[in-house]
Amino acid sequence: MAEAKIKTPLFHIAKRDPASMKWYTGVIVRAVAVVAALIVSGVLIMLLADINPLEVYSSMFDGVFGTERRIWNTLQDLAILLCISLAVTPAFKMRFWNCGAEGQVLIGGLATISVMFFLGDVLPYPVLILVMIVASIAAGIIWAVIPAIFKAIWNTNETLFTLMMNYVAIQIVAWFLKMFVKSGSGVLGSMPEYGLPVVGGKQFLLNIIIVAVLTAVSFIYLKYSKQGYEISVVGESENTAKYIGIGVKKVIIRTLIVSGAICGIAGLLIVGGTNHTISTTAVAGRGFTAIMVSWLAKFNPLTMVLTTFIVVFLDRGAQQISTAFGVPSSISDIITGIMLLFIIGCEFFLRYKIVFTKHAKEVA
Amino acid sequence: MKKLLALLLALAMIFSLAACGGSDKDATVDGNKDTAASDIKVGFICLHDEKSTYDLNFLNGVDEVKETLGLKDSQVIVKTNVPEGDECYQAAADLVDQGCDVIFANSFGHEDFMIKAAKEFTDVQFCHATGTKAHTEKLANYHNAFASIYEGRYLAGVAAGLKLKAMIDAGEITAKEAKMGYVGAFTYAEVISGYTSFYLGAKSIVPEVTMDVQFTGSWYDAVEEKNAAEALIARDCVLISQHADSMGAPSACEAAKIPNVSYNGSTKDACPNTYIVSSRINWAPYYKYMIECVMNGEEIATDWTGGIKEGSVVLTEINDKAAAEGTAAKLEEVKKGLTDGTVNVFDTANFTVGGKAVAADHKADVDTDAAYEADTAVVEDGIFKESKFRSAPYFDLRIDGITLLNEKF
Numbered sequence: 018m019a020e021a022k023i024k025t026p027l028f029h030i031a032k033r034d035p036a037s038m039k040w041y042t043g044v045i046v047r048a049v050a051v052v053a054a055l056i057v058s059g060v061l062i063m064l065l066a067d068i069n070p071l072e073v074y075s076s077m078f079d080g081v082f083g084t085e086r087r088i089w090n091t092l093q094d095l096a097i098l099l100c101i102s103l104a105v106t107p108a109f110k111m112r113f114w115n116c117g118a119e120g121q122v123l124i125g126g127l128a129t130i131s132v133m134f135f136l137g138d139v140l141p142y143p144v145l146i147l148v149m150i151v152a153s154i155a156a157g158i159i160w161a162v163i164p165a166i167f168k169a170i171w172n173t174n175e176t177l178f179t180l181m182m183n184y185v186a187i188q189i190v191a192w193f194l195k196m197f198v199k200s201g202s203g204v205l206g207s208m209p210e211y212g213l214p215v216v217g218g219k220q221f222l223l224n225i226i227i228v229a230v231l232t233a234v235s236f237i238y239l240k241y242s243k244q245g246y247e248i249s250v251v252g253e254s255e256n257t258a259k260y261i262g263i264g265v266k267k268v269i270i271r272t273l274i275v276s277g278a279i280c281g282i283a284g285l286l287i288v289g290g291t292n293h294t295i296s297t298t299a300v301a302g303r304g305f306t307a308i309m310v311s312w313l314a315k316f317n318p319l320t321m322v323l324t325t326f327i328v329v330f331l332d333r334g335a336q337q338i339s340t341a342f343g344v345p346s347s348i349s350d351i352i353t354g355i356m357l358l359f360i361i362g363c364e365f366f367l368r369y370k371i372v373f374t375k376h377a378k379e380v381a
Numbered sequence: 382m383k384k385l386l387a388l389l390l391a392l393a394m395i396f397s398l399a400a401c402g403g404s405d406k407d408a409t410v411d412g413n414k415d416t417a418a419s420d421i422k423v424g425f426i427c428l429h430d431e432k433s434t435y436d437l438n439f440l441n442g443v444d445e446v447k448e449t450l451g452l453k454d455s456q457v458i459v460k461t462n463v464p465e466g467d468e469c470y471q472a473a474a475d476l477v478d479q480g481c482d483v484i485f486a487n488s489f490g491h492e493d494f495m496i497k498a499a500k501e502f503t504d505v506q507f508c509h510a511t512g513t514k515a516h517t518e519k520l521a522n523y524h525n526a527f528a529s530i531y532e533g534r535y536l537a538g539v540a541a542g543l544k545l546k547a548m549i550d551a552g553e554i555t556a557k558e559a560k561m562g563y564v565g566a567f568t569y570a571e572v573i574s575g576y577t578s579f580y581l582g583a584k585s586i587v588p589e590v591t592m593d594v595q596f597t598g599s600w601y602d603a604v605e606e607k608n609a610a611e612a613l614i615a616r617d618c619v620l621i622s623q624h625a626d627s628m629g630a631p632s633a634c635e636a637a638k639i640p641n642v643s644y645n646g647s648t649k650d651a652c653p654n655t656y657i658v659s660s661r662i663n664w665a666p667y668y669k670y671m672i673e674c675v676m677n678g679e680e681i682a683t684d685w686t687g688g689i690k691e692g693s694v695v696l697t698e699i700n701d702k703a704a705a706e707g708t709a710a711k712l713e714e715v716k717k718g719l720t721d722g723t724v725n726v727f728d729t730a731n732f733t734v735g736g737k738a739v740a741a742d743h744k745a746d747v748d749t750d751a752a753y754e755a756d757t758a759v760v761e762d763g764i765f766k767e768s769k770f771r772s773a774p775y776f777d778l779r780i781d782g783i784t785l786l787n788e789k790f
Contacts, residue, residue, distance in 0.1 A: 084478050090471050199753040200746065201569035201790045204465065207493035292466040296490065301464060339430075340460050346430045 028373045043367055050363035051356075058355040065351070066344045073338055073352070080337020081330050091333055093221040096228040097286060099325040101300075101307035103228075103235045103318055104279035107272045108161075109308070110239065110316045111252045113168065117179025119304025120186030121160040121277050123297075125284025127190050128156035130205070130295040133288075134197055137211040145211060149289050157281020158274050160186065165273030169266035183304070187297045194295070205294045213290040224286045231279065236318040238275075248272055280304075313361065331356055421483075421676055423457050423668075424476030426469060426495075428488035430461035433601065434626045434645050439487045439510070442664030449669060465490025473498035477505050483675045484508070485668070499523035506681055508671050510664070511571070513749045513773045515683045526667050526685045527772035528693040531578035532719050533660030535726045536696055537642045538582020539715050540658045540708050541620055544640050545587045547705035554619055561592040562613025564623035564630045566600045568788040574767060574774035575624045578726045579642070580783055585715075585731070591782050593618055598789035603627035612786075614639050631656065640703050647697040657704045658712075659697045666691045684772040690720050727765035732780040739765065745775045 033042075059070030081091050101118050108115035132149045140148060164178035197205050216223040239245040247268050251258045258265050288295050310328055314320035335349035425443055429436045440459070447457055458479060463472045469491045476484050477498070483506040486495050492512040499507040499520050508524045509515070515525035545559045561583060565572045580592045595613055597605040606629025610621050614637050622642040623630035628651060634641035635652035643652075643659035666687050674681045687693025699709050718724030729739040741763070744755035747770045757770050767776050779785070 084475070086471070086474055086478055090475075195790045198790075200749070201567055202489055203567065203569075203790065204490040204492075206749075207497070209497070294466070294493065296465055298464065299466065336460070336462070339462075340458060343454065343459065346461055347432075 025374050028371050030369050031372050033368055033370050046363050046366045047360075050359045050366075054356045054359035057359070058352045061351060061355070062348070066342065066348050068342055068344070073342070076337050076341045077330070077334025080341070081333045083337075087333075089219065089221055091329060092225050093291070094329045094333065095322075095325050096221070096225045097283060097291075098303050098307060098310060098329060099321060100228045100231060100279065100283040100286060101303050102310040102314075102321050102325055103231055104157075104276050104283060105304075105307050106235065106276075106311045106316050106318065106321070107239065107245075107248055108276045109311055111248045111269065111272050113165070113269060113273065114176040115161070115164075115179050115273070115276060116176055116305070116308070117161065117164065117182045118276075118280055118283075118307055119300050119302070120179075120183035121157045121280035122284045122287065122300045122304055123183075123186045123190055123295075124160045125153040125157040125281035126288035126295050126299055127186075127193060127284070128152040128281070129285050129288040130197075131193065133208050133211040133293070134205075137208060146213065146289075149213075150285060153285035153289070154278045154281040157279070157284060158277040161273045161277025161280060162270060165270045169269045190295060190297050190299075194297070204296070207293045209293045211289075212293045213285075221291075224290045227282070227286065231282070232318050232322065235279075239316070239318065244268075244271065309357075309361075313364075327360060328357075421452075421456060421672060422479070422481045423452070423672055424473070424479070424481035424484040425457070425459045426463045426472050426476070426484065426486040426491060427459065427461045428463060428465065428491070435600070436461070436487065438645060438661065439664050442668055445663075445665035446668035446672065449665070450672060452672075463491070465494075467494060469494035470497045473507065474502070477502045481505065483671055483681075485671065486510070496520070496523055506671065506675055508667075508681065510667075511773055513747075513771055516771050517748050517750070519683075521680075524671070524681045524683055524685065525772045526671075526687070527768060527774070528662040528667075528687040529689075529768050530660065530662050530694055531574050531726050531767055531774065531776070532689055533662075533694040533696060534575050534578040535582040535719070536712055536715060537622065537644075537658055537660045538579040538584075539586060539712060540582075540699070540704060541579070541622065541640075541642050542583035542586025542590065543705040543708050543711060544620060544657060544703070545583065545590060548619065549587070556587065556589040558617065558619065559587050559590045560616075560618050561590060562610065562616070562618030562621045563592055563594045564606050564609040564613070564621065564625055565594050565596045566625045566789075567598065568596055568785070568790055570777045571774045572596075572624050573778075574776035576622075577732075577776060577778070577780055577783065579622055580780075581726060581731060582715075584782065591784070593784050593786055595786045596789035597625055599625070601626040603629040606630045607633045610634060611637070616786075643697075649698065649700050653700070653702065655703055656700045658699045658708070661695055661697060662687075663693055663695050666693045684770075686768040686772045688720070689716055725764045727767055727776060729760060729763050729765060732778075732782070734778050734780055736781065739778065743778075745777060747771055747775050 062068055062070045062073050080087065082088055101122055105115050105118050129149050129152065132152050136145060136148060160182060164175050164182060167173040167178060168175045194203050194205055213223055247263050250263055251265055251268050255265055287299055292299065306328060310321060310324045313324040331353040335353045338349040339346045427436045427439055431437045431440055443457065443459060458476055458481060460472045463469050465488055469486060473484050473495060485508045487510045489511045492509055492514055495507050495509045496514065496518055499522050503522055506522050508526055510526050512525040515523055541561060548554050549556050549559060563576045565576055576594055583590045593613055593616055595609040597609055599605060606623065606625050606627050610630040610633035613621060620640045621630060621634050624644055626645060628648065631641050631643055631648040631652045634655045639655060640657055641652060641655045642657050645661050647659050649656045667685060671681050715724060739760060741760055742758055743760045744757055745759045746753060746755050747757040759766050759770065765776060767774055
């Protein structure tokens with residue numbers, strides 16, 4: 018009888034049991050990921066740009082926190098990205114793949130600027146602000162609820178639908194800009210006089226406060242409200258939801274109304290609270306970055322503050338790298354790419370573990 | 382909660398590592414006036430980075446001026462990828478924090494945010510390329526700049542006219558078939574001024590010449606520009622030029638063996654058989670001017686228009702393989718005429734609008750306001766004075782001989 022030669026692999030991958038996971042496992046895995054990211058990108062920086070990596074990291078830190086203005090800018094970027102991330106979260110938690118935040122925010126911004134443009138000198142200021150708020154939220158809702166209705170009634174593919182709605186929104190903004198600006202330059206002048214009020218003499222304070230409140234409300238809504246619970250159930254299993262008597266269609270539409278409303282608010286903050294003008298690129302891809310931020314935080318609004326911060330830190334840090342060292346922005350993009358890859362990639366090692374095969378000798 | 386803690390710890394690690402480096406970069410310096418060359422600090426704000434030909438042209442100018450004025454790396458801060466929103470104001474303010482004495486922004490949509498910064502930081506100079514508002518804002522520290530690129534286009538048009546004439550003389554086309562094609566970005570004064578001067582340059586050589594213009598609706602869209610060029614070639618245009626930033630039109634011309642007059646720089650390497658000549662704006666002379674003004678404590682002009690004399694408008698190399706014989710000599714002659722004032726691009730004697738001569742009291746929309754109405758008389762001594770009342774172009778007449786196939790705003 019020839020002994021069957023079984024080639025045992027060096028290691029295999031096994032699922033972790035969340036219950037038996039030690040509290041420090043998560044810390045260690047993430048710390049290793051960050052250190053590895055720093056080492057790998059450090060080596061690349063030295064090879065590609067011939068700069069001392071420590072100087073690069075300190076310059077990132079400087080770009081994010083270096084001056085009072087930079088801290089405010091960081092908080093502002095954090096507030097806007099967090100707001101859009103909060104907006105996509107209810108939909109994603111429900112497994113409704115809303116890739117249309119970009120367009121929903123943009124259309125909310127368009128509603129805001131239209132009110133400012135057409136009614137700015139007609140309405141008294143407090144009424145104007147009220148109309149801006151209502152218009153932006155309504156526009157965001159409309160843009161989000163159209164694919165939701167199609168999904169609920171005809172079960173259309175929401176990923177494609179919401180994605181396409183982005184392009185429609187961009188074209189509508191381009192069309193409005195053509196109407197606003199008759200010189201043909203396509204650039205609408207800034208109208209700060211009709212913008213949201215400045216609170217406490219700090220330009221971004223109002224934006225930050227609004228998003229802070231939204232974060233708390235979102236957390237409570239998703240975690241403690243009945244509607245939040247329904248979202249989780251529909252997300253886990255539509256059949257279970259139907260079985261226990263949850264109106265799935267109703268939940269889908271209602272959740273996208275919430276999602277769209279927050280996108281509308283994000284549009285209001287970008288246009289009414291910050292730029293006081295609009296362009297087709299006003300959202301600048303944050304509708305998509307928000308998906309990553311939300312996912313990385315496992316749809317928990319409080320964790321999202323931190324994941325948003327990581328993204329904003331890397332983004333602002335990268336800008337500072339290319340400014341401070343005069344290197345092409347592609348180099349700083351590579352650095353942020355590596356860091357994100359490691360940070361996201363380490364999630365794998367939190368769910369699975371590598372088990373090294375013990376050598377056969379012991380079996381004998 | 383555990384995960385939150387984990388994330389916090391991970392972040393703490395990043396920061397503790399980062400903090401080791403020590404940050405003595407860009408320490409703030411008080412911006413005092415009468416700055417000597419050794420301690421002047423200049424900030425640049427660019428919409429995109431070197432990957433865009435438009436921004437690359439500005440960035441090359443930065444390198445050039447650094448060399449001519451002997452500025453150190455630490456004296457020049459360049460911020461790229463700054464959007465046309467509040468981010469531009471924030472970038473400008475951050476440059477002020479870092480001690481910049483003069484700050485330059487390169488994109489049209491940056492203007493309002495530069496003005497916002499100029500109002501707040503009155504002891505710092507703000508300069509903006511392509512903008513239109515300096516002459517109406519009347520701020521002591523906010524300035525617009527452009528170049529009389531229409532003169533460069535006119536010269537490029539002369540080169541095109543010579544090529545057409547050579548084709549007619551060789552019997553390849555008749556004078557009636559001398560139709561050029563032009564790929565434009567938007568139906569906007571800067572583009573209108575550009576294609577009209579190009580056309581007038583060609584017309585000065587071949588009086589019968591006509592031109593079709595196709596707009597793409599984008600400053601950079603390689604596919605659309607290629608399609609537009611191909612459509613123009615299909616309409617029997619025998620020579621193509623363009624005002625858009627991609628290689629779409631030149632490469633379509635090379636493929637179809639149609640001569641091309643380029644923009645923003647030589648395309649000879651990619652189009653060795655069809656590239657004739659190209660005009661471009663060199664920003665280094667303006668940079669030098671604004672920096673020297675600040676160093677000497679002089680005022681920067683509210684509107685500055687650099688021409689051929691200043692070196693702001695330049696023609697790139699002539700490709701002997703595609704250009705007509707004697708092009709270089711003729712261009713030298715016309716260039717001399719443009720600089721000494723004997724040749725005027727928009728001389729109203731040379732063109733008509735709707736069959737009629739341009740009125741002596743013709744007005745153009747020079748002031749940027751909500752009215753979008755013609756507000757300034759721009760014709761003096763029978764010449765449409767482009768870039769005189771503000772640096773950015775405002776010529777917007779639809780002259781005879783040019784057919785617009787579409788319009789894109």
